[in-house]
C-alpha cells in the first residue's frame with residue numbers, strides 16, 4: 001500500500017546537505033547544517049575525544065545496558081557543566097539528569113513528559129526558531145504557540161515583544177528558550193533579560209524548557225551558562241536539554257542530556273520517574289559511547305583543560321570568520337551593511353538574505369544556505385571567503 005503515499009518534503013536543513021552532496025560543482029559551499037568546520041573545511045574529531053576513546057577501549061569490560069536514565073557519573077558531569085561547580089541546585093538535589101541521544105532526544109523526552117504530566121499545556125517557541133522544534137513537539141502531541149523574538153528591521157532581539165507575549169502564558173505552559181547562540185538568529189538575551197524572563201515565568205507558573213546546544217560557542221563555557229543559571233534562580237521548575245554534538249564535536253554519537261529542576265529533591269525525583277517512563281517507551285536506554293567520552297574528558301583535569309582550549313579555538317575561529325565576512329562583503333561592494341553579524345553569537349547568523357536570494361545563490365553559485373537566510377558561520381573559511389562574498393554581493397546587486 002505504500003504506493004499510495006505522497007512523498008514527504010525534504011528536511012529544510014538536512015535535506016540541503018543531501019542536495020549539496022549530489023551537487024557536482026567543484027566550487028560548492030555548504031553553509032546550511034550546523035556543523036563546525038576548521039580552517040581547512042574539515043569537521044575534525046577533537047584530540048581529547050581521541051584520547052578518551054583510547055582509554056575507553058582499553059578499560060571497557062562490558063557492553064551491557066546502561067540504566068534507563070544513563071550513568072550517574074555522566075549525570076554529575078552534565079550538571080556541573082550546566083550549573084557550575086558547587087551550585088546550590090545540585091547540592092540540594094533539585095536537579096536530576098537523564099542521558100539522551102543528542103539534544104533532539106532530550107527535547108522529545110521533555111515533550112513527552114510535558115504532554116503526559118501536564119495535559120493541555122502549550123509549548124511556546126520563539127519566532128523564528130530551529131525548524132525541527134515544531135516537528136519534535138508536534139510529534140509528541142503538544143500544542144504549540146509562538147512568541148516574537150527578532151526585529152528583522154533592526155537585526156536585533158525584540159525583547160519588548162518577548163515580554164509582552166510571555167504575559168499571556170498560562171499556568172502549566174512551557175516556554176522554549178535557547179540557552180545561548182540562538183538558532184537561527186544568533187541574537188541572545190542578556191543575563192538581566194534572562195532574570196526578567198525568570199521572574200515572569202515564575203509569576204505565570206510556567207515551565208521553561210531551555211535548549212542548550214551550543215555551550216561554549218558564544219562567549220565561553222561559563223559565560224554561556226549565565227542565562228540558564230540566572231533563570232534557574234527564579235523558577236522552581238525547569239527542563240534543560242543539553243547537546244554535546246557541537247562543543248565535543250560528537251555529532252554522530254548522538255550524545256545529550258535532559259536535566260530536570262524541581263522545587264525540592266523529592267519533586268525532582270518524582271519528575272525523573274516520569275522522564276524514565278518516556279525514555280523506556282521511546283528508545284529504552286541511551287547509547288553508551290558518547291556519554292562515556294564526555295564523562296572521561298570532564299572527569300580528568302588534564303583532558304578537561306585541553307578540551308576547554310579546543311572549545312576556545314573553535315569559538316575564536318567562528319568569531320574571526322564573522323569579522324572577516326563582514327569586512328569582505330563591504331570590500332566586495334555589498335549594497336548593505338552587515339556589521340550586525342559581529343554582534344551575533346554562535347554558529348549561526350540571520351543574514352537577512354531573502355528566500356529568493358538564497359535560491360539564486362544555490363542555482364547560480366552552488367552556495368547552500370537555509371531558506372530563512374540562516375548562515376552557518378562555522379562553515380566559512382579563509383579559502384571560501386572570497387568566492388562566497390563575491391557571490392552574495394553579486395546577488396544583492398542583481399537579484
Ligand code: LMR
Pocket residue numbers: 013014032033034035130132183
Ligand atoms: C542545525 O540547526 O543545523 C543543527 O542543529 C543540526 C540539525 O540537526 O539541524
